Amino acid sequence: MSYLAISNIQKSFGSTIAVDGVSLSLERGEIVCLLGPSGCGKTTLLRLVAGLESADGGQILLDGQDLVDVPTYQRGIGMMFQSYALFPHMTVAQNVSYGLRMAKEPAPLITERVAEMLELVDMVGLKDRKIDQLSGGQQQRVALARSLATRPGVLLLDEPLGSLDRLLRERLLDELRAILKKVGVTALYVTHDQSEAFGIADRVAVMNLGKIEQINSPQEIYIRPINRFVANFLGLSNVIASGLWLEASDGLSQLLQAELKSGFAVLIPPYAGAINKQDGLRPIDVTVLSYSFRGRFALLVCQVGEHILEFSLDPYAENGLMGRTFEAGQVIPIYLNPSHFVELQG
Amino acid sequence: MRKYARLLPLIPLIFFGLFYFYPLASILQLSFAPEGRFELDAVTEIFRDRYYLSTLWFTLWQAIVSTVLTLLLALPAAYVFATYDFRYKQTLRTISTLPFVLPTVVVANAFSALIGPRGLLNGILQTVFRLEEPPIDLHQTIWMILLAHVFYNYSVALRIVSAYWERINQDLSQAAETLGASRQQRFWTITLPLLRPAIMAAAVLVFIFTFTSFGVVLLLGGPRFATLEVEIYRQAVNIFDLPVAAALSLFQIVFTFALMAVYTRTQSRIATQPSSRTAAARPVTTPLDRWLVGGNLTVMFVLLATPLLALVLRSLSWTGGNPFTYYGRLFVNERGSAFFVPPIQAVGNSLMFAGMAIVFSLVIGLICAYLVADRNRWLDPIFMLPLATSAVTLGFGYIIALDEPPLNLRQSLILIPLAHSLVAIPFVIRTVLPALRAIDPAVREAAGTLGADPQRVWLTIDWPLLSRVLLVAAVFAFTISMGEFGATVFIARPDNPTMPTAIFRFLGRPGAVNFGQALAMSTLLMLVCSVGFVLIERLRIGDNNLDQGEF
Structure with a gap:
């Protein structure tokens, strides 16, 4: 039996269905990320687990115990807020000890636990600081220490890196995952940022319109998105609807007709194309719309028949793109790897 | 033209x-060197004489008791306004600030009209x-006081605490x-400690008032x-x-300056509250909710x-005949009355003084605002001094300083609008400054x-952008001038009463007719100030900058 089992949970605000019968299970120590655009219900789902919203229907079991009628403050969960929600009238240590004080733990134990937590997040020297004397990254650490101090069964994280700048976010992401794994806490993490989700999670659940579209490991989700929404949300844009390639006679449609058995929509991932001829790759002629060097890759936007395709080409491959440019209107061959093609359901 | 512009400061x-x-x-000078x-x-007499010490003591304790009573009544209401959503909430909150623009004489008479010996309730x-x-x-x-x-x-x-309460980040709780x-x-570990600066600021302000x-x-x-x-x-x-009055004034100056300094500090703490995710007000559902909201609104209404209703009702005559008898008497110059002119002339005087005060305070306040906005922040507290x-x-300073050469204005009517302007200028600056600061210099x-030359820039950029706040400032100056009593009572001459001083003099005379006329005049003054209040609120709608402009 899973440690945290959410089944068929339901929540509406007025006529808006925020969470539409979601079921989700987390194993002990697992980090699962809810990924989706704003308004997809991911934060509501998190707040339902926290008890900050009350469910219209469904069940939440934590270690076998039903949480639905348990008030938030008795659930024994930890939560990190996007704003951190650090108490501005308390010091770092007072923030971290707050949950322990509410639980009326004995003072020596509190002192010990606070020290332990501050060491965990590498904030040892700063325990008497006021919150407004901390940098954004330091506040994030205090918020983490505070939410872990009570040894919660589940840690809920609501875009905890959302208000940090990009560089700091990347650095803290690895650190955060390392700490969560070290503590061994079961974590549910909400974000709209794909790279953040992939960086932190064991499994990613992509959400849309109150439902989970797909849940799997980052790698599986990326190379085998289940439908057009997931593909598009992950930035995989070359989706060709079924009606558009079954009948058409351009090079790409002919290739697809030859390679695929079903008549579903198909995703041609941007990494499926190369500029050099290789064994097993299938050439098609494309008309260049634009070409630009982007550092780690080069972006080619081109047209075949009615289809517009984007490819991220490897500029560093041998005999490849270095020093070359393409003009709009130029017709060039692109070599496609059909084994990367993904058939989508809807 | 440019040359003259430099002289404006x-x-x-x-x-x-x-x-x-x-x-x-x-x-x-009068306190420390009355004879030169x-x-x-x-100064020392004040400390030696028990009478003055007891005055000092009374001033202090009535302020403390008033402050505590005010907070006891206002804090539950602040909770209700910050937490619940109910019909007409914003309107009620707006209307509840009406007392702020009402002249003290009006308020005093309103309470006399309600619970005084000749009052409605009795x-x-x-x-x-x-x-x-x-x-x-x-x-x-x-109790009346x-x-x-x-x-x-x-x-x-109510306004200070509930506004702050609403903006407390819901995530914290x-x-x-x-x-x-x-x-x-x-409530005890998060909400109350977080509210403390707002409660402190409210308490200090109420204490000052x-x-x-x-x-x-x-x-x-x-x-x-x-x-x-x-x-x-x-x-x-x-x-x-005069020397004792001067010595007492000196005390008052020291006290109010110190209090104002305390207030400025507490106020700056609540002004820096970060805007954050705030709680959605919740609807009134349980019986407890209804009891809380209903109870507080009842207190508000009664208080x-x-x-004010009693004031209006008691200003009418109920003994039969013309109900507007007392209003009619205002037009009559009675023999042996408190005045040498028909009392209604006080209305004309007040309007005239208010008009002059608007012009003075707007011109001077606007220049002050430009000076403060233009890298002269240090001037700001100096321009705020009249508030403290x-x-x-x-008024006392005026009669001892400006009644002798080199500057003898005692006989001149100009002294009244000048005093009113001085009281109004801080409000004008506080109203104009946010709008002025909001003008992006790049636009100019x-x-x-x-x-565009500098004058054209001012006429085509500044003026259109400021005209609305200047109108608000003008109405502020108007209501302040109409209701000003403390300074005016020193400097207004008997044959040139303003509305508040006329009311005061009616009250100094015995008889129901004088009392009725005082109430009639108070009602008129209340109406005028209420109109000003409505205008201010109307003009400020949708202008968030101005919301903090008051103090």
Whole structure:
């Protein structure tokens, strides 16, 4: 039996269905990320687990115990807020000890636990600081220490890196995952940022319109998105609807007709194309719309028949793109790897 | 033209020098050197004489009691306004601030009209129970004073605390909840400590207002009660002991400056509250909710609305005949009355003085605002000084400083609008400054690059962008001038009464007719100020910048 089992949970605000019968299970120590655009219900789902919203229907079991009628403050969960929600009238240590004080733990134990937590997040020297004397990254650490101090069964994280700048976010992401794994806490993490989700999670659940579209490991989700929404949300844009390639006679449609058995929509991932001829790759002629060097890759936007395709080409491959440019209107061959093609359901 | 523009800053500097610092310096001189050489007699007498010490003590404790009472009533209301969503909430909150623009004489009379010996409540009780004597005898008791003070300051405390309460980040309370804190624990460990700066700011402000209370105590307290302000007035006008009045004024100046410094500090702490995710107000559902909201709205109604209603009702004549008898009497110049002119002329005088005060305070306040906005932040607290100076001190300073050469304006009517302008200027600056700061300098520079000379830039950029706030400032100046009592009572001459001083003089005379006329005049004044209030609120709608402009 899973440690945290959410089944068929339901929540509406007025006529808006925020969470539409979601079921989700987390194993002990697992980090699962809810990924989706704003308004997809991911934060509501998190707040339902926290008890900050009350469910219209469904069940939440934590270690076998039903949480639905348990008030938030008795659930024994930890939560990190996007704003951190650090108490501005308390010091770092007072923030971290707050949950322990509410639980009326004995003072020596509190002192010990606070020290332990501050060491965990590498904030040892700063325990008497006021919150407004901390940098954004330091506040994030205090918020983490505070939410872990009570040894919660589940840690809920609501875009905890959302208000940090990009560089700091990347650095803290690895650190955060390392700490969560070290503590061994079961974590549910909400974000709209794909790279953040992939960086932190064991499994990613992509959400849309109150439902989970797909849940799997980052790698599986990326190379085998289940439908057009997931593909598009992950930035995989070359989706060709079924009606558009079954009948058409351009090079790409002919290739697809030859390679695929079903008549579903198909995703041609941007990494499926190369500029050099290789064994097993299938050439098609494309008309260049634009070409630009982007550092780690080069972006080619081109047209075949009615289809517009984007490819991220490897500029560093041998005999490849270095020093070359393409003009709009130029017709060039692109070599496609059909084994990367993904058939989508809807 | 450019050359003259550079001289503009001289206008506020000269104005403040002549009509603020010079009168205050005269008070200093009179306290320490009444005969031209230095002596401490007047100042030390205050400490030696039990009477003055008890005045000081009374001023202090009535301010403390008023503040505590105000907070006790206003804090539950602040909770209700910050937490619940109910019909007409915004309208009620807006209307509740009406007392703030009402002149003290009006408020004093409103309470007399409600619970005074000739008041509405006693009238009703006497009729119903056929009593000979009025059953409620609060006349000239401390309760009248305290009630009027709570009336005045209830909305001040309500507004400051509820606005702050609403903006407290909802995440904080929820974070505490996830950490195991129950509802009660959350209130005591999170909400209340976070509210403390707002409660402090409200308390200090209410304390300042009640510590410097003049009109309310003078009109409602009778001879038994005197705050420092009232005592200054009595010493100067009734007893004519100017050195003692000056020494008392000196105390008042020191006290109010210190209090204002404290307030500025607490206020700056609540102004820096970060905007954050705030709680959605919740609907009224449970019986407890209904009891809380209903109870607080009832308190609000009884406290704020009934005195004003009573004022209007008691200003009418109920003995048969023309109900507007008292209003009609205002047009008659009676022999042996308090005036040498028909009392209605006070309305004309007030309007004239208010018109002049608008012009003075707008011109000077606008220049001040430009100076402050233009890298002269340090001037800001200096321009705010009139706010920290009691009107009585100011009026007293005027009569001792400006009645002799080199500057003898005692006989000139200009002294009244000048005093009113000085009181209004801080409000004008506070209203204009946010709008002025909101003008992106690049917009002016763009106009310059498009060929506009400095005057044209001002006319085509600044003026249109500021015209609305200037209108708000003008209405502020108008209501302040119409209701100003503390300074005016010193400097207005008997044949040139303003509305508040006319009301005061009616009250000094016996008889139902004089009382009725006082109430009639008060009602008129209340209506005028209410119109001003509505105008201000109307003009400010949708202009968030101005919301913090008040203090």
